[in-house]
Amino acid sequence: GAGVSQSPSNKVTEKGKDVELRCDPISGHTALYWYRQSLGQGLEFLIYFQGNSAPDKSGLPSDRFSAERTGGSVSTLTIQRTQQEDSAVYLCASSQDRGTATNEKLFFGSGTQLSVL
Amino acid sequence: GESVGLHLPTLSVQEGDNSIINCAYSNSASDYFIWYKQESGKGPQFIIDIRSNMDKRQGQRVTVLLNKTVKHLSLQIAATQPGDSAVYFCAENIEGDSSYKLIFGSGTRLLVRP
Numbered sequence: 001g002a003g004v005s006q007s008p009s010n011k012v013t014e015k016g017k018d019v020e021l022r023c024d025p026i027s028g029h030t031a032l033y034w035y036r037q038s039l040g041q042g043l044e045f046l047i048y049f050q051g052n053s054a055p056d057k058s059g060l061p062s063d064r065f066s067a068e069r070t071g072g073s074v075s076t077l078t079i080q081r082t083q084q085e086d087s088a089v090y091l092c093a094s095s096q097d098r099g100t101a102t103n104e105k106l107f108f109g110s111g112t113q114l115s116v117l
Numbered sequence: 118g119e120s121v122g123l124h125l126p127t128l129s130v131q132e133g134d135n136s137i138i139n140c141a142y143s144n145s146a147s148d149y150f151i152w153y154k155q156e157s158g159k160g161p162q163f164i165i166d167i168r169s170n171m172d173k174r175q176g177q178r179v180t181v182l183l184n185k186t187v188k189h190l191s192l193q194i195a196a197t198q199p200g201d202s203a204v205y206f207c208a209e210n211i212e213g214d215s216s217y218k219l220i221f222g223s224g225t226r227l228l229v230r231p
């Protein structure tokens with residue numbers, strides 16, 4: 001596609017429920033990143049995919065968070081048993097080649113605003 | 118730990134003036150830096166980048182300066198326009214155990230007064 005697409009744009013859920021956030025990267029981009037942005041804050045790294053593999057999961061805050069990528073394209077970030085502190089904007093970015101390992105730019109989607117009540 | 122930070126959380130400038138947004142970084146091994154602009158409700162948008170073997174790079178109305186001696190990065194916007202109002206983030210590329218990733222600062226809000 002023309003840009004990174006994320007869905008849904010907004011998600012309201014109840015505490016304890018599971019949520020799935022979707023990211024469609026730019027076609028042909030092999031590197032994919034998930035970041036989280038709390039209100040008024042910077043971006044917090046969550047996970048990095050190279051193809052379908054995730055060599056760096058170091059930013060996932062707990063085992064309630066997981067992500068997968070299939071076909072080297074679409075990625076899904078899953079949060080189980082959501083908590084109020086999970087409320088944030090979840091941003092996905094994609095990049096050519098090996099991402100910032102080769103100094104490639106990251107292109108971001110508009111994010112999913114997650115609100116946990 | 119290593120971090121990227123900004124000196125000023127909010128910068129207010131008059132339309133037409135030049136803006137300077139500053140950023141300090143602490144990882145001397147970082148070799149690549151990027152500035153992003155984020156408008157309300159949107160994802161960060163790439164503005165300009167610079168590699169550590171350079172000290173200045175210019176784009177359209179924007180210039181990034183890198184001072185490795187004092188680990189300082191700045192973004193200069195010439196003839197600031199209302200459309201420049203946004204939050205600006207600097208980011209540094211850090212090599213971790215298993216990958217490179219961008220580490221972002223907390224951002225500076227730029228307000229352009231008409």
